[in-house]
Structure formats: structure tokens, C-alpha cells
Amino acid sequence: MSDGKIKILLIEDDPFLSSMYSTKFELENFQVFSGDDGRKGLDLAMAEIPDIILLDILMPVMNGFEVLENLKKDDRTKNIPVILLTNLNQKDDIEKGLTMGANDYLIKAHFMPSEVVEKIRKVIGGQK
Numbered sequence: 001m002s003d004g005k006i007k008i009l010l011i012e013d014d015p016f017l018s019s020m021y022s023t024k025f026e027l028e029n030f031q032v033f034s035g036d037d038g039r040k041g042l043d044l045a046m047a048e049i050p051d052i053i054l055l056d057i058l059m060p061v062m063n064g065f066e067v068l069e070n071l072k073k074d075d076r077t078k079n080i081p082v083i084l085l086t087n088l089n090q091k092d093d094i095e096k097g098l099t100m101g102a103n104d105y106l107i108k109a110h111f112m113p114s115e116v117v118e119k120i121r122k123v124i125g126g127q128k
Helices: 015-027 038-048 064-073 091-099 113-127
Strands: 007-011 031-035 052-055 082-086 104-107
Touching: 007 015, 007 038, 015 031, 015 113, 031 038, 038 052, 038 064, 052 064, 052 113, 064 082, 064 091, 082 113, 091 104, 104 113
Parallel strands: 007 031, 007 052, 052 082, 082 104
Antiparallel strands: none
16 A cells, blocks of 8 residues: 555446545545546556455446456456445346455445445455
């Protein structure tokens, strides 16, 4: 972690949500990088090696499941915790994400940004 800040990569194609979460994370003293499609997000993950990744599933260019699969295949990124942050709330999607290696699965509509911060701290706390 550079200068003690938790590095978060937010991969989200909705500009409003991306801005809202980025602002909240910066207020929590996290360092935030964001990509607005799966390909950009994957490239940023490889370049920045964040402490944690928040990943939407329904995105242009490359969906979240494809990004997750690529992250878990690469030695540089396979151990980075991933929280899926999505509106897909089908049991099959949740199971698929967790089976593929995601640490948690949050339905956007059910969580306030402050609750997402708590989840991030909990997942990162468990990694150290």
C-alpha cells in the first residue's frame, strides 16, 4: 500500500455510481482507481495491483465474470480480494461469482456506500 492507503480498484460502468463510490472511498482515505468497462478495469488491475477490487458484472467490452476469470488466472492478481457489486441478484449469478473466486457479492440496491466500506475493511482485515 502506498503511503498506508488502501488501494481500491472500482470497475463500474455507471458514471453516477462510480462517482458516488469513488467520493465515499476517498473520504475514507482510500486510494481509488476506476475503470468504466471490463477491459479497462482488467488493465488497471494488472498495472496497479490494488489491495481490493470492486467489480460490477454487467458491463461493456468484457463482463465482470470474464474479468474475474482473468484476474484469478494471473499470478499477479489471483490473490487480490474481489467483491462483486452488482444488481444481478439471481442465486445462480451469486453462486457463479463466489465459485469463480469472489470474496463477497453485494447487491447495489441493498447496500449504502458506508456499508460497502465496512465490507471492504472486513475483507481486507481478513487478508492481513
